[in-house]
Amino acid sequence: xxxxxxxxxxxxxxxxxxxxxxxxxxxxxxxxxxxxxxxxxxxxxxxxxxxxxxxxxxxxxxxxxxxxxxxxxxxxxxxxxxxxxxxxxxxxxxxxxxxxxxxxxxxxxxxxxxxxxxxxxxxxxxxxxxxxxxxxxxxxxxxxxxxxxxxxxxxxxxxxxxxxxxxxxxxxxxxxxxxxxxxxxxxxxxxxxxxxxxxxxxxxxxxxxxxxxxxxxxxxxxxxxxxxxxxxxxxxxxxxxxxxxxxxxxxxxxxxxxxxxxxxxxxxxxxxxxxxxxxxxxxxxxxxxxxxxxxxxxxxxxxxxxxxxxxxxxxxxxxxxxxxxxxxxxxxxxxxxxxxxxxxxxxxxxxxxxxxxxxxxxxxxxxxxxxxxxxxxxxxxxx
Ligand SMILES: *Cc1c(COP(=O)(O)O)cnc(C)c1O
Numbered sequence: 001x002x003x004x005x006x007x008x009x010x011x012x013x014x015x016x017x018x019x020x021x022x023x024x025x026x027x028x029x030x031x032x033x034x035x036x037x038x039x040x041x042x043x044x045x046x047x048x049x050x051x052x053x054x055x056x057x058x059x060x061x062x063x064x065x066x067x068x069x070x071x072x073x074x075x076x077x078x079x080x081x082x083x084x085x086x087x088x089x090x091x092x093x094x095x096x097x098x099x100x101x102x103x104x105x106x107x108x109x110x111x112x113x114x115x116x117x118x119x120x121x122x123x124x125x126x127x128x129x130x131x132x133x134x135x136x137x138x139x140x141x142x143x144x145x146x147x148x149x150x151x152x153x154x155x156x157x158x159x160x161x162x163x164x165x166x167x168x169x170x171x172x173x174x175x176x177x178x179x180x181x182x183x184x185x186x187x188x189x190x191x192x193x194x195x196x197x198x199x200x201x202x203x204x205x206x207x208x209x210x211x212x213x214x215x216x217x218x219x220x221x222x223x224x225x226x227x228x229x230x231x232x233x234x235x236x237x238x239x240x241x242x243x244x245x246x247x248x249x250x251x252x253x254x255x256x257x258x259x260x261x262x263x264x265x266x267x268x269x270x271x272x273x274x275x276x277x278x279x280x281x282x283x284x285x286x287x288x289x290x291x292x293x294x295x296x297x298x299x300x301x302x303x304x305x306x307x308x309x310x311x312x313x314x315x316x317x318x319x320x321x322x323x324x325x326x327x328x329x330x331x332x333x334x335x336x337x338x339x340x341x342x343x344x345x346x347x348x349x350x351x352x353x354x355x356x357x358x359x360x361x362x363x364x365x366x367x368x369x370x371x372x373x374x375x376x377x378x379x380x381x382x383x
Pocket of ligand 1: 056057058059082083085086128154156157177178179180190191
């Protein structure tokens with residue numbers, strides 16, 4: 001049975017369909033004007049000086065570490081509570097992901113624990129704005145400056161999130177977004193890097209396209225170019241960019257609907273026993289862009305989570321788990337580095353106890369009441 005209230009659903013309209021058909025009707029599928037137009041539109045939305053489109057958020061993060069020259073012997077601080085991509089992007093260069101636990105109230109990296117994880121090998125710090133709640137960036141920026149470290153923001157869940165009015169991704173040295181189908185907006189697959197440093201932006205553009213010295217349009221003789229560096233093919237195609245251009249136009253509306261749904265769901269869940277709403281409202285200098293509502297089950301009942309999720313599903317209510325395990329507990333990392341349970345208690349608690357409930361713009365506040373009623377009936381039965 002497909003869910004009546006799906007966890008996530010990309011909102012693709014005639015605008016996106018027509019834009020894609022227009023690309024397909026023309027001669028240019030890559031190296032065209034749409035990727036540039038999309039970069040300009042997203043840069044305008046975030047007020048970023050530079051934006052570099054890429055084929056995914058993971059590709060963007062890997063491209064940054066590669067461009068910085070990270071490799072074996074280097075370390076990057078990474079939150080334990082995140083998508084595995086945040087760590088993989090480091091490990092793909094040969095460098096080591098050094099995990100730091102989450103803070104309990106938000107699931108974001110525990111800022112107080114960052115400095116203890118810094119060693120002479122540390123080259124960068126990565127933060128993730130978990131569920132769309134911004135990390136307290138001024139504090140992390142101060143740490144990065146003090147230790148002369150590159151600061152990367154994984155903004156996959158955070159378009160629209162700001163700290164002191166400045167969009168996330170612009171506090172650190174670079175911010176990377178994901179346009180995977182169930183994120184705040186989509187290009188099917190895709191990502192973008194925003195940053196202030198124009199020279200680094202140029203270098204990223206070079207290395208995302210083979211390290212070739214001339215873009216397609218710059219070649220005087222067709223097909224003639226030189227290669228000045230080792231690089232990838234991490235470009236975004238014109239088809240993906242055409243979808244993105246239409247989605248950015250709709251993004252403010254999507255975010256507004258998410259905020260309304262989140263508020264409605266938080267209110268409707270207030271009297272439901274056995275859970276705590278994550279994230280709690282933040283201090284006023286941080287503006288969130290809720291990706292989902294995290295219902296954190298009481299520890300006493302968290303082992304019942306699979307049954308609760310199954311019962312929700314039986315009522316047509318979709319949910320998800322963000323993220324299924326602290327990354328250092330996942331097999332690849334556990335086998336490589338070993339897993340010391342005592343080091344990531346908050347990440348483990350959130351990974352094992354949280355049910356991610358939908359607040360996406362495919363839903364309306366009335367459906368938030370349905371979700372809360374469903375969960376209330378299930379949880380009341382447990383007490
Ligand atoms: C989804 C996600 C990613 C991966 O994004 P892709 O575009 O699929 O590469 C990375 N980091 C976080 C925090 C995510 O939620």
